[in-house]
Amino acid sequence: MDAVNARAYLCVDAFMVDMAGATALSTAFETGVIDHLAQRPSGSMDALRNALKLDARGLQFLLGLLRANGVIDTGTEAPVLTPAFRAALAFRDILEAKLYFAKLVAPDFVQLLTALLMEPARFAEHARIFKLFAYQHALESTPDNLARTARWMRLTTALTAYEAGACIAAHDFSRYRRMLDVGGNSGEFALRLCRANPALEATVYDLPVVCEIGAAHVAGVAEGTRIRFVSRDRAQPALPAGHDLVTFKSMLHDWPDTEMADFLRRARDALAPGGTVLIFERGQLPVDTNALPLPYGQLPLMLFFRSYRTPQAYCAQLSALGFQSIAATEVRLDMPFILITATRP
Ligand SMILES: C[S@@+](CC[C@H](N)C(=O)[O-])C[C@H]1O[C@@H](n2cnc3c(N)ncnc32)[C@H](O)[C@@H]1O
Incomplete structure (x- = not known):
């Protein structure tokens, strides 16, 4: 594509x-x-x-x-x-998913913008968006946790199905044979990459309930046989080894700087020498006096405005960890995305 x-x-x-x-x-x-x-x-x-x-x-x-x-x-x-x-x-799937997402969290903007700006802790306590993305319900497989987790995974999966295409168009994945997608969710990103690259196999690393739903998501498609899921195990912080590519797609913004650095360190340690780490992330929002009014459909993404980093923030961390050949480009979608690659020496 x-x-x-x-x-x-x-x-x-x-x-x-x-x-x-x-x-x-x-x-x-x-x-x-x-x-x-x-x-x-x-x-x-x-x-x-x-x-x-x-x-x-x-x-x-x-x-x-x-x-x-x-x-x-x-x-x-x-x-x-x-x-x-x-x-x-x-594009009905993403059209409906974005409408649903905006409708669900619009009250956060309308009722809690002041808290978001002045009292982030109060915002986090009351906002619907954090009740939706409740990772604590993705640790143990129960009918209630499966239903709650499947609800937000529908959104991440719909977004990823399309955002993956832009990532594939911007980077040549044909040289890789085994990828590890950290926080790989339903496996949709891995699925799209495997579909575009017939020699590629993928490991998706995520929380247990997410992996269970993801395994069912890819089970019915041909590429599913090339995708395996590994559940995060708190007692075993090392990421699964044996990959020549480790990807973080819309994942690292979820974490403060120290945890972001820790994920990148674990990626480095899991990669073989010469292996690549790839970050595909939303960049900072162009909200300034010259910008057009923020479209309603973008509200859910806007609520995370504090979490989006500059490319320099990721590149500095990769450099500090000893990565080489660090390269960053911008991919314009509904927001600016940053695509960063770096090599483990
Ligand atoms: C914002 S979502 C992004 C998902 C997907 N990569 C995408 O682009 O839509 C963050 C993902 O990280 C996963 N996650 C949360 N904590 C994690 C951890 N400690 N280790 C691995 N994955 C984790 C979540 O379950 C979720 O799938």
């Missing part, structure tokens, strides 16, 4: 720029309006109303919001999906 195709999915962001439009779109998915219109391109208002049991004024209101959001054509009386929205529907 080339860099242009790898960015094609970003067209979904146009439909979640503001809260009213994005919320109307969520409702249109929930009520079946989108499926109805996608399947019947020349249907009428009455057919839509009868099929979905919506009252006339409610449906008019919803369609008005969808028209304003570019989902429905403004030039026709009968509701018709716009060509731009039909194109975005090709």
